[in-house]
Structures are given as structure tokens and as C-alpha cells.
Amino acid sequence: MATVQVRPRSDARHQLVTESWSTRPPVPIDEYADYYGNPVKRLVMPQGELNLRYDAVVAVPDEPDLDASAAPQLPVDEIPGELLHFTLPSRYCLSDQLMGMAWELFGQTEPSGARVHAVCDWVHDNTAVDVLEQRKGVCRDLAHLAITFCRSLNIPARYVFGYLPDLYVPPDPAPMDFAAWMEVYLGDRWWTFDPRNNARRVGRVLIGRGRDALDVAMLTTFGPAAFKSMVVWADLDKAS
Amino acid sequence: MATVQVRPRSDARHQLVTESWSTRPPVPIDEYADYYGNPVKRLVMPQGELNLRYDAVVAVPDEPDLDASAAPQLPVDEIPGELLHFTLPSRYCLSDQLMGMAWELFGQTEPSGARVHAVCDWVHDNTAVDVLEQRKGVCRDLAHLAITFCRSLNIPARYVFGYLPDLYVPPDPAPMDFAAWMEVYLGDRWWTFDPRNNARRVGRVLIGRGRDALDVAMLTTFGPAAFKSMVVWADLDKAS
């Protein structure tokens, strides 16, 4: 069995224009929304090779991620109750263990988006260059670390993954891959922060949200299955 | 603005195999789940003609609708609380007004699926032939009437619409259209009943559920818009 998360969530800034899904050979799929409202496709893998294909045209706003610098951190008793869930530790974000370090590093910063920027700066700058260049899974790890610090500081933070076409500075010759970033709750809404790129970006297409990467995986297989290859292709069409 | 319900629900007996959605000209859409969990697409209609296209290959079980004859009607205090919603009157199913008639007609039947069959038989048989032959909207009205009786009898009943290929007896030369039927709650689950065809059928693809037709419409337009034409096409491919 495999679960697949490729369909963009409908509650983000992008809008779907066209989409199509198919498999070779044709396989019936089940669909469901998981605990975090992510759309998941599930299928029983046939013998032999299985090819999954999902194409979509998506419209994104011209404006980059909104600027959260001035958004205030909520006192903990003003955080909406059901969001306290995102201040708790999780499998890959052991915020209870980084509490001391988080307050030492960031306790003096302004309790606002500025504090989250300080977190992202630190996470981004204190990661060895060679790790960054290795790329594979880096955005995931950096997101986990930044989320951990935010929760240690009583800021609700959740893990996000999606597509992020490499359109803007810094120009990046590497092929597009899935990307991971985070959302934090400040003031009265969720804001996007991206510790890997540490910049506001255009063109995010959000697929999944959860406590950490455990909750959202593009592809999860149960039982024996060999992963042969994946091609992710994201291109910008100014005209559309 | 228009809202469109064409994507099959993921919690019915069918399974999606492939699908594609597009519009001409390309238009960004929003998607959301309504109060009844139906997937809805919403779009702002551009000037001029707008063409919407949705194609899907869907796998359906070989077996017809399950036989609910023996399923017991629940005493009202054993109906799960949140389902009492579907025993209340609604815009097109004024069950408070048909209470007396319902108990007079069906009060002596066995409190089980047999009672619902009696309702469907009565609704089906007491509808003038010419009305049935006119077809347009008939399945909708018959579903509403049967739902109304069921609610009057304290049986949770909801309105369903979807595709229903004309595969089985009686052979029907008329082109396929959207179809409406109902689901009633007996024992510990929902069961399908179809007052229009009054037969268990193969191949239902369920799109929407609600209290009545008000909650589920294939196409709803807000503001000036002229509806030119619709083609619904459903074909059976035994091979898939």
C-alpha cells in the first residue's frame, strides 16, 4: 500500500486552474482527509512497475510571502485553545528539550515576527555551508529546528511542505524539488517563514501541513516496494 | 460567481482511477468542503462564454446497492445524536406537515428496511405516468417525497445526487443525466434507496449529500449568467 500527497491544499494562497491525475497501469484510489485536513490518495500497489502522474496548472499571487515582522506574539493565554496543539513537542520537534537554549538565544528579542526572524536567521546562519550544499532534506531539517525553537518560545508553529519554483534571488541552478517550510501563528493568523531560503518568496504551492514531517509525506509505502525515481517539475508561466 | 459540484465524493462505494479538470478560458478556482463535506469548486465567471470540463474514470463494484430490507429501524433514542439533524424538516422536505399521512400509510409496516421499501413503492407507484415520462427533475421530486416520509417516521434520511449509468433493467434509451436518490440510516449505517428507479442498481457515482436539493446542486450561479448547455456522459467499460 502507498499513500500519496501531491494535490495542493485548497486553503492556501494559490488557486488551481487545471489538474489531472492518472496511473499506469490504472489503479483505483481511495481519498481521504487526514487529521490535519491534508488530501491523501491511497492505493494498493500492483505487481510490477507503477507510474503515478499528477499535473496541475496553478495560479499564484505576484506578491511574495506576507511580511510578518510587525505581527505580535500572543501571550499564551490569548492563543486560541485548539492551536495550543502546535506548541507541544512532536516526534521531530522536541521543543521540551530545547527550552533553555531557545530562551537564552531569543528571549531578549521583541515578542513578534522579529523574534521568528531571529530564529530563522540563527538556524540559517549556523548551518554549515556544506550541509546546505548537500541539499537533500536540508529544508526539512531546518524547518524542524526552527519549529522546535518557536514552540519552546510558546509560538504555535507547524510544518509545511509543497512546491516552490526557483524563480527569484538567489538564482539556483539546481533542479526544483519538494520544499519544506513552516507557518507560525502571530496576531490573528498564520504566517509563512522559510528557514531554508530565509527570504520571502513568490510561488509557493502548499500541499500539506502537520506537526512535523511525520504527518506529511509526499509518498509513504507500507510493505515491500522499491522507489525507482521521482521527477518534480515546476515551471513559471508569466502569461497565465 | 458560480459554484460547481462535479467531483465524486471520496467516501462512497466507487473509487477514482483518473480525473482531469479544466476550463476554457482558464480560470482560477477555489475549492472548499461545504457543511456536508461535499467538495465544491468556486469560480468568478469571465465575460463571454465559459466552458467547464471534468473527466474521470471511476471503478465501481459489480454488486448492486446493498439489500437493506432486513436492517432494523432504530428507536429514536438510539439514533446517534448528530444524525437527528436528518430527521428534521428542511426547505423541500416538510416532514412536520406530512406526519399524519406518513403514519397512516406506513405506521403498520415493519420498522425496518421493509418500511422504507414501502415508502419507495408508494412514492413510485402513486406518481402519474406522464410525470415520470417527462423525466426532468423527477428523480429529485421523488427523492424529496420519500425523504419527507422517512423523516416523518423518525428515520434519518438525506438527499444524494450523482451519476447513474443506465446499465441494467429496465433498458432506458434516454441519455444519461444526473440522478438523485436518498440514503437512510438503519441499524448502524446508511443505506441507498432510489425511489425513482425503485431498484437496486450498479454503478452509482456519488457526488453530493445534504438535507435536500438545496444543499447540493451541480451548478449554482450568483448574478447574471445564461446557461447554454450541459452534456453529461457516463459510459460503462467492463474492461476497467
Added chain:
Amino acid sequence: MATVQVRPRSDARHQLVTESWSTRPPVPIDEYADYYGNPVKRLVMPQGELNLRYDAVVAVPDEPDLDASAAPQLPVDEIPGELLHFTLPSRYCLSDQLMGMAWELFGQTEPSGARVHAVCDWVHDNTAVDVLEQRKGVCRDLAHLAITFCRSLNIPARYVFGYLPDLYVPPDPAPMDFAAWMEVYLGDRWWTFDPRNNARRVGRVLIGRGRDALDVAMLTTFGPAAFKSMVVWADLDKAS
């Protein structure tokens, strides 16, 4: 069987301080949240007399209902998708039938809270005095009419019932009863309007919300039961 809605909803402006629930004789109850998130208690009525008692101390803000005059009516394509539910007709709010009247009466008003005030003024002023003085169920009917007009005008509107201590002008010697009012969605939130009193008030304790009174009833009995009496008591304690 009976369903009872007396516990205040937790997502309104009041806050619970103490509460207690008991019955005489003691009867086990089931609790569930209905389709609109209202907390419902359900019980099987024993033979003989049954006495239900619910007491609560509730803290309410000193400020009256917020002033919604300047809040803008949303264009229909900007209304959040899942709220379109509250623009549809329902059993007691046949907004499809009052469409013409609504636009004729209120089409020239500013598309904002001012329009809803115009609706409330009209509903309040065009109701014969003797009807108002009869009291029983008046707030319910006036709320239904105002909701109907709002939906005809594409403004999401829902029915609300709760407790409303008679604290402010106009002084009212009549005993406190359950009260019904409405909430409408303008700008980015729901606002309280009260066609019966047609004034911003202090002290609302909100129990239930729904499409109309069908969805929210303090007491609903299924099967034979005689209603003997009800005492609702709401008092203001400035000290708490």
C-alpha cells in the same frame, strides 16, 4: 426521549465561571455536538414527573454588542465558501421567496452593516404593537424575518438563541425568557443583530446557533410527554 440545549456555547463572548446540572429523579444523559457545534444533552424520560435543573454563573463583558455599522458587506465571491450555507433558504427562512421584496426595500442602502440595520429597523417597526406585546415567540419570528431578508440580499445570516437579562433601556418589567436574535457575516467576522430589541445590549449568553429555529430548540421531545412548566432565571451580579 428529549433533547435539551441549555449549556452556553463556549465560542461566544461570555465565559463560564461555575455550572451544575442535575435531574430529579437522576437520569443518565448522553451528550453530543450537533451539526452546528451546539452542545446537546439527550435523555430517555422516565415514567412520572421529570425535573431538569441547570445553574451557571457566567461572566459577560461590560461592553454591549459590537457596533457593526461600518463593517462592509462582502461581494458574494469573497464570502468564505463554507459560509454560503447561510445564504440558502431554510425551513423558516424562505429567502428565495422574498428576494424581490428584499431588493426593493433595501437594495438602495449602503452594502454594509447599515444595510442590516435598515433590515432590523424595518422588521422592528413594521410589526404591529399588539404582536410585540404578546411577546411569546416574537423574538423568534422577528429573527426569522430579518434572517430571511439578509439571505435574500446575499448576506450570510444565522439564527441564535440564548439568555438575555433585561438590564438596559428600555426597562422591561416582564420576566426574563429565552431570547432569539441573529448573527450576520460582514467583513471578516460574524456580528450580533437583535431585531426584537433593535439595540446593542449587554449580557447575552449564547446557547445555540443554526440555520433557523428548527436547528436549535431548548427542549425537544420525541414521543408522548406533557410540558408542565419552565422557569428561566437570569440575574445580574455586578460584583462578579
Added chain:
Amino acid sequence: MATVQVRPRSDARHQLVTESWSTRPPVPIDEYADYYGNPVKRLVMPQGELNLRYDAVVAVPDEPDLDASAAPQLPVDEIPGELLHFTLPSRYCLSDQLMGMAWELFGQTEPSGARVHAVCDWVHDNTAVDVLEQRKGVCRDLAHLAITFCRSLNIPARYVFGYLPDLYVPPDPAPMDFAAWMEVYLGDRWWTFDPRNNARRVGRVLIGRGRDALDVAMLTTFGPAAFKSMVVWADLDKAS
């Protein structure tokens, strides 16, 4: 700030008869349902001592926990999609790390409730007696370990806490405390297993459910607060 979980959940086998909640001094509370549907009360703690009191009379079935021995383990592709959430590792149940051990220990058992009994037996028997006698938190740790094994074996398992009067064998002179156990999904429903007592018991009153103890805590304080004492009192009244 503190969050408090003491109110029994409404979707378990017990039924509420009476209840009352109060604090000294009186403090307004907010209520919300968390991600797992648990009812939570939240309050800002005043200066000085704060006393919280919750009393309830609850009716429980005479029968002990249902016997799950024969319930079949579902093949992973038949587990309802949204329940896969409870097969994932969480903060205190690192099932990805015990995968090998789990299959080695329990892989040969029958894929049914018998397998879960084998897990509970092992967890119960392999815990040093002195640990069991120390009591404090034992039920919590044993539940976590058994949950971890179940998830390693692809059986959905969730953490549960509540009240469990010590009524039955073995007689236990120690005072009643909160108890933790687990629920696993077999066949088409959740079943109760209790690795601490390793016996089917009468009288469980279920308060909270979640992935592990992180999600459900009777009392959580944010900021400086000293915990003075807690008295949990649960008594059996055969008459009621």
C-alpha cells in the same frame, strides 16, 4: 495560565448523571475542544491560591471492557485512512525504533486481539515488580510501551486517560488515582486494553484521548505555578 481536563468525554461507554464545576476564588474559564476532541477548560490563574473543584455522578455499564480477543487485525490497506494517524510514531511512542523488536516478539502471534493481548502480557510481565509497586506514572509508561509495539505492528493505537475506581480483583488498598490505558483499532471499532492492570475492568470513565500523554494532561500550567495537592475521589454507588 492553566489548561484542565477533568470533564468526561461524551463518546465513551459511561453516561453523565449530574456534574458541577467551580473554583475558589471564582475565575472565568474558556472551553474548547482540542485536536482530538477532548473538552478542555482554560483559565488565567489569579495571584494566591487557586482551588478547582469538579464533581460528577456517572453511570457505567455493569459489564467490564468488551472482549477483543477474536477481533481481527486489519490489513494496512483496509485501515480507514484517517486512522493511519495512529500508526505513526509520536513523542513518547517511537514506534519506528521498536519495529524490529516488535516483529521479533509478536510477529508469530495471530493477527487479532490475541496479538494485542500478547503485547499487553509482555509489557505487564517484563516490568520489574518494584517499578509496579512504586505506582506513580506506571500506567502511563506501560500504556506508552504497549502503544509503541502496536504501532510498530501496524495496529492503530491511541493513549487514553480517565478515572478507574478500584472495585474489582485484585483488591487494591491504594487510593484511586487517574489512570492511563490504551485503545486499539481492530475489525471495525476501537477496543480498550489496559497494560497496567492487564484485565478487563468495570467502571472506566474516559476523559481524554490522543497520540500519547503529551496530548492529554489533567493539568498543564504555563508560567510559574506551584502545584500543592490533588485529591481524586471515585466511589461506587451500586444503588445508582
